[in-house]
Every structure is written in C-alpha cells, then in structure tokens.
Amino acid sequence: MTASTLTNPFFSKRHRAIPSDAPLPNEPVYAKLPQAPRTGSPVPHLTSLYHHDDGGDYGNRGYPGNCGGNLIRDLLTFFRPRMVLDPMSGSGTCQDVCHELLIECRSGDIHAGFDATSSDAMRSLAGDGADFVWVHPPYWRQKLYATDCRDLSRTSTLIQFLERYAAFIQASVQVLLPRGRLVILMGDYIDREVGLVPLVYHTKRLAYEAGLRQSCTDIIRFSHGASSSRKVYGGAIIPMLHDVCMTFERG
C-alpha cells in the first residue's frame, strides 16, 4: 500500500459506510446533463437521454408496465409515420398518443386474444403494412400479464421467451413497409433464478438476426415512477434506473 492510499479517505473504514451527504431514498437527485448540439430535429429535446418525469396523460399509469406516452409522442413527431402498429398495447398508451397526433393506429394485446408472435395475426392487424411498429414487450417474467399461455411473460424458461420474442420480431419485419421502423422499449432485469437477464442485448441480437439494423441511437429512458424504485432489496445490487428504446429498420 502506498502512502497516498493510506491517507485516501476512500480506503478508510469510515468511508465504506454510506456517505453522510448521500441523498435519502425518497429525495430527488438532480444531475447535470451534457449539452446537446443544435440540429435540424423537429424535437430538439429528444436526445439519447430521456429524463422527463412526466409520462403525459396517456394510457393508464396504474397499468403494470405502463410506459408513459411522452416518449412515444416525441418519437412520432420526429419520424412522422402515417400508420402505427401497437401489437402489445397494454393500457393503450400509444393509441392515445396517436389519437392526439391524428395518426392512424392499430393495436392489439394478448388480453384481447391478439398474439403478436403470430405472423398471420400481425399481417391481419397491419393490413397493407405499417411504417412504424411501437412495442413495449414484457421484460420476460418480471411482471406477469395475462393468464393466456401465449403471453410472453408466462414463458417458463429464458430460452422459450427468446424463441417467442424472436418470432415476434420476425413477424414485425414482415409487416414493416420498406422504410418502416420497429421501435422497441426494453430493459434488463434481475431474475430470481437466472440473475441478470440482458434483454437489451438479446433484443439487438434478435433484430439483427431478423435482417434489421439500428437506425438511430439508443434512447436511455429514465424509469421515473417504476414500482421497483419503491422496493427494498436485502443484498448489495446496483439498481437499474433506466430502460432502453431501440429503433430498427431494414438492413
């Protein structure tokens, strides 16, 4: 050990405890964001860091896994699609945003008997094709949705989940118009049996295997209001406070 490590406070026992100036669990923390460059974007505040804590008045904020609609609104304003497909609609957040923006939206959910992993079902929902598919799938079994065994959250192993998730991505590719985009909001999570499940990695892997490529930056969405923020974990973990919105187009 050198003299500097001996005198460095981070090496002393006293500083292994929580620092006295650490924020209390319910206290908001304000971080300074990097300055964004000026661009020709119609939505200048839409950057790779989506930090807004207001989800907007869309869908039902009480629905498990509800994602807030402001990010969807900003993406639709940026990409200006003519027809949006929302095949895992949950409480109808995307539908509400489209209604406000006067964009046609066709939606379905396993709760209504619509299975997004079926290419026939996706084709019949999409009709002549969609130029924007928005999807916020289950993060495997982090939250359970329908009792229907076709619900992705009901798959009993990670391999089964990934097979059905791959089927969904392939079905989406089939209904995408040539310059269309598939936009997926997904997050990693810590499973009680498997440990860390890197679903963002798997999403990109499966999308590239289906012939897609990423067409713009990841958008890191800060998870304001997530139910996991209110939990107490016994072990030492690094809490995940974000999920990732990925935009794909044909390769």
Ligand SMILES: C[S@@+](CC[C@H](N)C(=O)[O-])C[C@H]1O[C@@H](n2cnc3c(N)ncnc32)[C@H](O)[C@@H]1O
């Ligand atoms: C994370 S939630 C979406 C919540 C939605 N973004 C909102 O704001 O309310 C995931 C949704 O996927 C649906 N789902 C799961 N498996 C499905 C499948 N095979 N086909 C269609 N929907 C499915 C669930 O019922 C659930 O509503």
